[in-house]
Amino acid sequence: MEKLIAVIGPTAVGKTKVSIELAKKLNTEIISGDSMLVYKDMNIGTAKPSSDERSNITHHLIDILEPQADFSVVDFTALASQHITNINQKGVIPILAGGTGLYVKALLEGYQFNPTPSDEKLRIQLDDLAKKHGNQYLHDRLAAVSPDTAARLHPNDLRRIIRALEIYYLSGETVSQNKLMEQHILLYDAVVIGLTMERKLLYERINQRVDLMMSQGLVYEVEKLLNSGIPANCQAMQGIGYKEIVKYLQKEIDLATAISSIKQATRNFAKRQLTWYRKMPYIIWFDVKNFDTTNEMMETIYKEIAGKRNLRIESLR
Template sequence: MSNQLPVINLMGPTASGKTALACELYELGHFELISVDSALVYQDMDIGTAKPSKAEQTRYPHHLIDIITPLEVYSAAQFVEDACALIDDMHARGKTPILVGGTMLYFKALLEGLSSNLPSADYAVRAEIEDKAAREGWEAVYAELCAVDALAGQKFKVSDKQRIIRALEVFKLTGQPITKLQAEQPKNVPYRYTFHNHALLPDRVELHQRIEKRLEIMWSMGFLNEVERLIEKYDLDENLPSMRSVGYRQALEFLKKSDKSLNKKQEMEDKALFATRQLAKRQYTWLRSLQESHKIQTYFTIKQAQENLRNCYG
């Protein structure tokens, strides 16, 4: 811990146990926690995001939880701005920040910086792109991207839906390919920090078991009731970033568009389980990509991570 302005990044796929691990480190007394989770930023979305309970947040305070409504948008650029302000404040008070979560885009933005002056997300443009995908398929949307930004087409696959949306969005808003703008614009990298990167990567079979158990708990805690309350409180639709969170999109579709039969309910639960497994798969892929550019200490069991992190920071 001798390096100036250290920042500990604790990454991992959903349900890997990273939050519990960060809370253990918090108990040592010289740390503060910053959430790196694009779903935990939303108020009133508690059960489906596996958000720490009020009691847990009182004992282990997390920054960047419950900061916007489900109708608002929170970008990676906003995360970097907020996180850097928090990190600076913690260092000024003699604390070491632990950034914990599974939104790898946020970690990448913090570690590598973001191109400046790219346009903010535009909800209407994104909805237009997604409407085309619903009508014509993602292959047609991908073909449109390749036509206006061949380099992005080479970098992305048809399955990279969010990246395709963002690239097309930037082109529609600026008339310029996102790859050209990214190459031209300087990046704002917070060089004043020394990042200590750690990743918890359980065996896939074990992780799938943990995911299944988490979803069982989620249903038993009344997740559907939570989504019903969200529908009553907010004017929600499936194109909102908040409703793209795994579980919420499937529950919203079930409650708004199905006959709510037991068969449809089981189908919805199966879709949510599949979507969560796919999220974990994407998180593994992100982590492998980050490992190519950054030194990341990887742990395959929670016990291994506990022992090493306590030895490093205890």
């Protein structure tokens, strides 16, 4: 069975730093598990690891697509699984870093997704319903036929809501009801590290991160993308931080409202992530605030991994 180390947790908890430190310690490579990091030229709003952070460590599934391209959990699991195989063949254990709960769970547990083809006429009908009654109307429809799917999708994630309804209406099945593993049995020989912290502190971190994004030039980043011809309604531009700034640039809301909306949406996202991760009983949790220093936390995490992988334990200090 192929080996894997995963570092997961809510947004802004510090997964990037932990993943990079582990990769250095284990002399291995990182596979991003984030649905937004795949897009080129979308750096600030995605909190993408910097060039300096990525230096000397090979990162996969970052900057592989143009912003107007679609990317799905099916695409992710296919690409990530191939990287896991390739890295294992080099004799090292890859690190899956973050980020999107469905993506990570689907990869670890071997979800087999419904092959139902698309029906353009049905999609148009569903899209028209959303335009007439609002996105929440379609989300409520989905909740009635597939509560689990609706629970993990935001009401504004219209593209995925329409696809889930399309699958149900065409086949009578839900998006991922057929899984290779039904009892949380992992597809990989994996150690899954979860980072968490008290919610109030996490929300403070999120607010600070959004302020940092603004100071780094998020408005300019979004404006540049739009000016380059990236459609405002494409999948990537529906990401948190991007859609709010688009509304500001299109003069639908003022900047203060946009910033407040980004902070609220990100806090809600973190809450959904934590809810999603509770469905993954194999996670080994570490509360970031239980450690006085990053080195102390890293040493504890490494010892946990080493104990399960028979790795040589050395002090990180």
